Structures are given as C-alpha cells and as structure tokens.
Amino acid sequence: MRIIDLIEKKRDGNELSTDEINWFITAYTADHIPDYQVSALLMAILFRGMNRRETVDLTRAIAYSGDQLDLHDVAPFVVDKHSSGGVGDKTTLVVQPLVAACGIPVGKMSGRGLGSSGGTLDKMESINGWHFEMSLEQFKRQLGNIGLVLSGQTTELAPADGKLYALRDVTGTVASMPLIAASIMSKKLAAGADAIVLDVKSGSGAFMHTVAEARQLARIMVDIGKDAGRKTVALISDMNQPLGHAIGNALEVREAIATLHGDGPHSFWEHCLDVAGYMLLLADKASTLAAAKAQVTAVRDQGLAWQKFRDMVAAQGGDVAQIDNPNTLPTARCVEPISAPQTGTLAAMDTTAIGWACVRLGGGRMSKSDQIDHAVGFVLPAKIGNHFQAGETMGFIHANDPDKLNQARSEILAALTWSDTPVEPLPHIYDVVT
Ligand code: URA
DSSP: OOHHHHHHHHHTTOOOOHHHHHHHHHHHHTTOSOHHHHHHHHHHHHHHOOOHHHHHHHHHHHHTTSOOOOOTTTOSOOEEEEEOOOSSOOHHHHHHHHHHHTTOOEEEEEOOOBTTBOOHHHHHTTSTTOOOOOOHHHHHHHHHHHSEEEEEOOSSSSHHHHHHHHHHHTTTOOOOHHHHHHHHHHHHHHTTOSEEEEEEEESTTSSSOSHHHHHHHHHHHHHHHHHTTOEEEEEEEEOSSOSSSEESHHHHHHHHHHHHTTOSOHHHHHHHHHHHHHHHHHTTSOSSHHHHHHHHHHHHHTTHHHHHHHHHHHHTTOOHHHHHSGGGSOOOSEEEEEEOSSSEEEEEEOHHHHHHHHIIIIISOSSTTOOOOTTOEEEOOOOTTOEEOTTOEEEEEEESOHHHHHHHHHHHHHTEEEESSOOOOOOSEEEEEO
C-alpha cells in the first residue's frame, strides 16, 4: 500500500478500508511514514470525517499498536477516567486519588497539552522529579502497591497514539470527532481498565462546541467501550468557561492540591464529585450517586485522598516536600491583575482563546520541540453570570515576560462578552450517556 493513495482517497471523501487503516497505523508506528504525509492524512480526516466503522477500526488499530495490559493479577477491578480536553481541566489530579482512597484501583494513561487544551502530564511535571515513563511491570506494581498510577503513552502502550497526539497538537488536527474518539478509547482499551468514565466537554473551550456534537462523540466512545466489554459512561460537561479558577500548569497543580485539602473552588469540587461519583457507581461501590458522593467527600475530609496523591507523587519520583508546600512549585516573576473593562455582567467567554493565550504565554507548545514554562498562566475566578464594576479585579496573569503579559491581557479581555442585563450561571453537567 502507499500512503499517498490513502491521503487522496480520504481527501476525496471516500471510506478507508479496515486493511488500509491497520496498514497505516502499523507503518506509522514503525516510523515507515513521514510526519508530513501523516499530517496530510489527518487533515483529510478532519475535513472529511470517518464513519462509525472506520472510527472503530482506527481505535482498535491504535490500541493494538502496542501491548494490552491485563491488570487482574494485581487488582480485581480497575476504573479509569478521561476528559476530551478543555481549559483549566485538572480533574484527574483530584479525582484519581479520591477514587483510589475509596478502595478502587485507578490506573490511568494521560496525555500532554493538545492545542488550546492543557495536558495532565505537563501539569504534573511542574513537580520536581515527577515522571510518567514506566514499564508495564512498574505500572502494575504501583497499581498493586498504592492503587494509583498516572502514566503517559509509552512505546509499549498505544504507541501510535503517542505519535499521532504530538503531531495533531501542532498541525491543527485536534478537533476531529473520529480522531478524538480513537485517541481516547485506544488508550483506555490498551490500559486495561474494567470501567471508564468519560468526561466529554462541550462549549467554547472544548473541541465539541455544542451539546449535540458532544453527545455524538460520547455515544461512539461509550459504544466502543461496551463492545470491548468495559463498563462505560460519559458525562457531558460544560466548557463554556475555564474549569475552576487556575489555568496553567503549576497554578493548576496548586488548585488541585487545595481542592484535595477541601479549599478549592466550589464549582470545580462539584465537578470532581460527579466524575468520582460515577466511577464509584461503575465499580459497584455505591448504589446511588448521592451515596457515592458522600463516600468521596468523606475520604477527602479524612485526608485519605491527599495521602494517595502524595503516595503517587513519591512513587513516580516527585518531590513530596514541594507539594507539601505548594509555594515552592514554579512561580512566575510578574503577577498582575486583570481589571474589568466596563461595568456589566459577564455573558460569554471564548474559552479556546483563553487557552491559546496561556499557550502563547509559554504554558503550552506551538511546535513539537517547544519547552513549557510551568509557572505561567491565569487565575480567573470570574464566571459567566458574575457582575463587575469597571476597574474591579477579575483575576490575575502570571508571566515571566512583560510583553507576553500585556499580550495575554489583551487576548483575555477580547475573549469576554458583556451584558447590561442579568445572565444565568451555567450548569456544569448537561447530560449523562450510558
Ligand atoms: N484527549 C486525548 O487523549 N485525545 C484527544 O484527542 C483529545 C483529548
């Protein structure tokens, strides 16, 4: 087969066969196809889409590009969660230890930043020494020992996703439903979880802008999970504004730590409670969502979830003293307020633009080789429906370069829409797809 034929076929709106998809993923994983041709194919997929059969084939091909983890010799039932990507989304950092502290092993393979959306691995690397590379043996050992693992794509697990993910990040090919579904579900299938809670984001900061699109993405991922014998549920959650207050790597780690201590933003905690609650339900640890949330709240209040987070950081080489004193996490040189440009009610936010403002500040990558500045970002407690007086502080910019700081301020202000009349606050969950 020749990649040029596949590119032209998809460019012209035709279906790729199962054999073609398998060949493409095998050849790319073995470095037999250059990035520039794969970029062209990804762009063709983004514009032309893939039908259900092609999406399922792509998911399976990526999942089988490496090994399959069977975790049952170390844990009888393992749960996992995954978000479709958003701005300020540090949910994994809080939910994983909460669920592990309830006695349910959580083994998770996360990703780096993707386009305007932050990545869990980049956030965790704000902690000195913390690393996600591990052999499958280490993954299992840690899951057995502390019930909590946060790894990344490896050369063993879904290696094709690692390569495609990095390429999509810098080629404008992230926001494609089949590519997102295959990326997420291939990792979930390869990592061997018995139950999966998907957090599918919808809104101005998500790759799916409407609830209808998010529901479609959720449906296909839930079906792929079920076909593979995994209990799968998708929550459709709001991403019309950043999640929580912090946006940017070390700032988000600080907010996650505060949340594990019971001091995080209320709306973010509510979101974590829902995701963790559904994970408990799938693991049959509670019979109602309310009972599940009560268990989750109890392990936070008893400090058990914080202890799990510490254990995971220590097991993966991180500096525990630094998370015990979050002021020692990377800190930006310039911190300046963002003032409301007018009196009025915040009516809408272009959350993708806020995500890109953070990337341009240094918090993400514009090209594959960029180094991340973990210290920079925003603390933006302002939410849709909040009323401000002109000049009132809405949040803060953390930057290491005054020019970039000023640019970020203009970008954030340009991302806000104001109203003279009251605006209803947004729900944080729109639907649950089972
Ligand atoms: N998360 C992933 O792992 N992949 C995507 O494509 C989007 C979000």
